[in-house]
Amino acid sequence: MAPPLSRRILLQAAAVAAAVPTLSYAASGRAAATAAAPAAWSVLPFALDQVALEPGVFAGKRELMLDHARGYDVNRLLQVFRANAGLPTGDAVAPGGWEGLDGEANGNLRGHYTGHFLTMLSQAYAGTGEQVFAEKIGTMVGALSEVRAALRREPEVLAVEGRFGTAAFNERGSYQYVDLPSSVLGGATAITVSAWVRPTHADNWARVFDFGDDTTRYMYLAARNGSGVPRFAITTGGAGGEQGVNGTAALPIGQWSHLAVTIADGTGTLYVNGTAVARNTEMTLTPAALGTPAHNWLGRSNYPADPVFAGAYDEFDIHSRALSAAEITELQDSRAADSSAGRGDLVSYAFDETSGSRFADASGRGLDGTLRRTWGGPSHPGFLAAYPETQFIALESMTGSDYTKVWAPYYTAHKILRGLLDAHSATDDERALDLASGMCDWMYARLSVLPAATLQRMWGIFSSGEFGGIVEAICDLHALTGKPEHLALARLFDLDKLIDACAAGTDTLDGLHANQHIPIFTGLVRLYDATGEERYLSAARNFWGMVVPHRMYGIGGTSTGEFWKARDVIAGTIGATTAETCCAYNMLKLSRTLFLHEQDPKYADYYERALYNQVLGSKQDKADAEKPLVTYFIGLTPGHVRDYTPKQGTTCCEGTGMESATKYQDSVYFQAADGSALYVNLYSPSRLTWVEKGVTVTQSTEYPREQGSTLTIGGGSADFELRLRVPSWATAGFRVAVNGRAVQGSSTPGGYFSVSRKWRAGDTVRVAVPFRLRVEKALDDPFLQTLFLGPVNLVARDPSTEYLEFGLYGNAALSGDLLPSLTPVPGKPLHFALNGTELAPFAEGTEDPTHAYFRRAEPRIVFGNTDSGVANPAKDDGTSLLDEVWAAAPFHGKSALVEHVRSTVAAWVTAGLLDRADGETVVATARKATFVS
Incomplete structure (x- = not known):
């Protein structure tokens, strides 16, 4: 029944396999992640074991997750796999939530969390070298090997102590x-x-x-x-x-x-x-x-x-x-x-x-x-799952979504596959690679015989047809095995309607399930690497631009109730179920993958935004041996209290949350493909071991509490260009000094500052990047705003369930910085007070009720905390007189500001928007006010 499609794809894959070099792309890779990279990559990532986290906010958050990883009994995760294979499960109790037979929708997603956990352990081992993580990986891989072997055989009796002699035991979940x-x-x-x-x-x-x-x-x-x-x-x-x-x-x-x-x-x-x-x-x-x-x-x-x-x-x-x-x-x-x-x-x-x-x-x-x-047995010896193959079979004839019958079986397969690949990359365990390869052999045997129309229908079904990032994982496996069937398998997941629309720049995202589709595009970029087919890369690039900024909240998250709404509707979508954490995880992954191809700083800007805000803030600031304590949704409604144990734990977002917390360092540094340059994309306390150059680069900083960073070269000497990212928000200047001497160069926000020289041990580079307080307006409601200090989103802590109203121009600086209008809270870095309300970093994982958005209210014209008593007029589009005045900042001295106020007032008076006498009062107020520079 095999259609021509599968044969054509197989032949194409064989040709490409001969030309594409192999690569282990897993972020956890202990083997050199830079070896034999795709020719399309103009920069290369560093493996997690080459970038060590130094003490700071990231190391602190990671340690909380590592405590969970160290203490959790992995036999609990393996329970559903062993049961499915008819193996003894001992006293292990499957976790709650989406895992176990009693999980949501009949436990139809069970097994996904095991894959997440394997990835977390692999990244934890790569990042710390702690043997406990390697031992847990070995236990899990060994158990999964036993499970697959048992599934291949006819079921065998489990003998237990009986009422008389022995008895036959039927493990729940063995069917x-x-x-x-x-x-x-x-x-x-x-x-x-x-x-x-x-x-x-x-x-x-x-x-x-x-x-x-x-x-x-x-x-x-x-x-x-x-x-x-x-x-x-x-x-x-x-x-x-x-x-x-x-x-x-x-x-x-x-x-x-x-x-x-x-x-x-x-x-x-x-x-x-x-x-x-x-x-x-x-x-x-x-x-x-x-x-x-x-x-x-x-x-x-x-x-x-x-x-x-x-x-x-x-x-x-x-x-x-x-x-x-x-x-x-x-x-x-x-x-x-x-x-x-x-x-x-x-x-x-x-x-x-x-x-x-x-x-x-x-x-x-x-x-x-x-x-x-009851289900007979696997259709192929490579099958591995925590439930029968029946969900995969049923999906092939489904025409509508019903997650109580079929709930994203290929998504679950992806998580298991990804975990096995990461386990192999971290520990070189060949059993993990064999399991991963077998899974793909089984999927190819299942999918390659289906008509193309059936595949397109399957992948278009909400939830049931969701397959996560399986294409990326399959491409990574193909880079290791070189088997043309594996590359052909990756292409069988093409959802042509979506790919073609995005490749053409046509935005069709309204109404789509967000996290079902984001990881598809990371896989498409990897398919581009393997095949050179331009539409894959174009689709991914254009898709990213449809989300950022058009469907992005200030913290970097996207989606409401798991779905996308119309383009440029932000205020109109805010609710209690906005910003699904998985979406941020996958947007980061896509941004990182696109950056490997084109070093547009916008990808790094987004990475910083989502990582330093939503991702950090999604992890609660306490340890727990039982739960990872990670959010599912982060509601952006006023007074929202974060839920760090959603649906009893073990959701998709807790899985990706575990992964995020053990790879914080994966995008701090990149190297040019030819070794000529080092990109510093994030300012984070860390230590890079650049093996190819024989040097180390240590970042010493308390960023974002500190407005800058110091990089110190260690080891030997090497020639390379140091490319320091200038954040797009860095409008207050960006200064670089090498060994104490200022360096001249381009410091355009949203670019890179480059320093080329022969670096020697002991060289220091000091980066100063002053923060300013700024607002970002909702695209569909300019009066609904969110507040940033440099990269840090500040949220108001207040139990009110109505939007708070804030004014910020009252003591604005001549530079245009709004920070002087806030009052620092002593002893609490990055905490401020405004109108008696505390503002704090979004990244702090507390259970305080928060306001990420507020209503901007500037009822009267105030300069330098001097109130003119004059109402702040506005034009039909909502732009107020104060908006127009401060849009011209920075001002080079008070006189420049006063002159601008005078000209602006005159124009508003002429337009009939402001009374002449009130205008004179406004100018007089500006003249006598005292301004912070």
């Missing part, structure tokens, strides 16, 4: 059951079914046994019905025709209970632990009415939506007569074989097996049972 031969009921008109069970979970409608053809003809015993008590029923007319009996009390969890059902002479009786608890004397149906059922199952229901029984079985017998009450009582203390009733003459299973997948029938009829999975 395993015992399949019995079709003749098990033998046409009997009277019957006794006897079983010892130990349920481990209170799943309603989980079957102890179910013998039938479908949902019309069947006979079953459920450990719990809808009311939580045992139920036996038989029918030839579906659920409405059931004849049955119900127990009176729930079976205890984790304890052995004996259940028995008898049918004879029109009477059905249910026994629990030797006592008759229910009787129906009007049962006209007998097992003979079912004929020879096609499905004879222990643990599985003929209703596909019912859960599989979780727990242990011991001593299952079927007799072709109704045992007496005394005989059933006798079974409480002895094996069937040792009782007066004896073994079942229709079937008898002691469950004494300790290996294999067969259960011997001791009835003499030779009706051995076979352990099976």
Whole structure:
């Protein structure tokens, strides 16, 4: 059924594979991240182990996350994988939230968090070298290897201590059951079914046994019905025709209970632990009415939506007569074989097996049972997941979204794949690479046979078709394996409608799920690296420009309620569920990837904005061994209190939050591809080991508490150009001194200041970048503003749920700096007071109610804290007289400002916007006011 598309792509991929050099692109890479980079990269990143974080805000936040990583038991994450493979899970308890069988939407996203955790551990190991992280990685990779091997095999019995001897245990989440031969009921008109069970979970409608053809003809015993008590029923007319009996009390969890059902002479009786608890004397149906059922199952229901029984079985017998009450009582203390009733003459299973997948029938009829999975098994030996392959299969025929049935299986596969690649990069564990390669082999086998139209439909489905950054990960794998099938697989995820629109510069983002689409474009850039196809890079570049600034909040985040709205609507989208943290993570990743191709400082400016504000602020400032304490959404509504444990933990954003907190240093430095230059993109306390040049570069700074940084060269000597980023907000000057002597150069905001020389050990470079207080206006409401001091977003801490009103011109400096209107809070760097309200950095991870946006209110004309008493007039577009005055800053002296006030007032008076007498008062006020320079 393979369409021409897959064959064409495979041939193209083979040709490209021969031409593209290999590269390990993972940020955690301990191997040289600069080796054999794509020719398209004009700068190269440094690996995390080449950039050490020095004490500062980033190191402090990271340490909180490292404490979590050190203390968390990874067996809890592995529980769902082991269960899916039918392996013992021990005492491990899966985490809550989106992980585990009881997570949201039936646990359909379970396994994703394990991938995030592997990436975090890999980055933590690369960044610190602590062996504890490598050991945890080894444990996880080893376990996942065992899981894949178990999935490849037929399921095998888990033998546990039974009521008598051993018992067969069915791990919850394994989807395993015992399949019995079709003749098990033998046409009997009277019957006794006897079983010892130990349920481990209170799943309603989980079957102890179910013998039938479908949902019309069947006979079953459920450990719990809808009311939580045992139920036996038989029918030839579906659920409405059931004849049955119900127990009176729930079976205890984790304890052995004996259940028995008898049918004879029109009477059905249910026994629990030797006592008759229910009787129906009007049962006209007998097992003979079912004929020879096609499905004879222990643990599985003929209703596909019912859960599989979780727990242990011991001593299952079927007799072709109704045992007496005394005989059933006798079974409480002895094996069937040792009782007066004896073994079942229709079937008898002691469950004494300790290996294999067969259960011997001791009835003499030779009706051995076979352990099976409800979903059969993987379609390819490379399959690896924490749930059955059924979600992947179902997606192929879906036409609409339903995350309770299919919830982003390829997104989950991406997280696992990415974690394995990072684990391999960090520890050189070949098992991790083998698992990753196998996953892609399996995906290629699944997807390459689908028609192109099916793939386009799949990837366009909200949530269910989400595949995250899988293309980037596959391209990174292809760089290691060189297998053309892997590159062909990456291209099978092309969502052509989106790619073509963005490549053409057509903005179609309104209404799209933000984080479903952002990581797609990072993958497209990597596809461009591998194939040279220009539309991939053009689409990614244009897409970035559709988000920044058109759908960006001041902190760097994007999306509201996970979705994008119309272009340039910011104020109109602010709510309690704005700025999903995953979106910021993925926009940073895309910005970094684009920067490798074109060193436009706008990418670095954005990186600084989102990293120093939303990403830092998304991590709570306290450690927790149980939770990473990272936000999902950051509401920008007035008085919002951040939730650092959303949805009980283990969401996508907590996963990316763990990753962010262990790679803060990944974009501080870059080197030119030819080694001729070093880019310093972020001012952050850190130490770079530039192996190729034989030098180190140490940044000593308390930035952003300090308005500058000092770089010190160590090691040997080397010629290179030092390119220091001049932030776009650095309008108050940017000064550089080498060894104490000022250096002349271009300091244009939004550019780079370059210093070329032969650097020697001990050389120092002092960068001074004065901060100014400024506002950024919402694109659709200029009166709704957010406040910045240099790179730092300042938020008001106030419980009010209404927008606060602030005026900032009252003591503005001649330079145009608004900072003099604020009052510093003693002993609290970057904290200020305004009108009795405290302003603090967004990056502080507290639970204070905050206001990221405020309403600008300048009701009267004030200069240098001198109030003129004159109302501040405004034009039809909202521009006030004070706006127009201060738009001309900086002023070279007070006289220049007064002259500008005079000319501005005259124009407003002439336009009839200001009374002449009031205008004279305004000029007089400016003349007598005292200004900060």
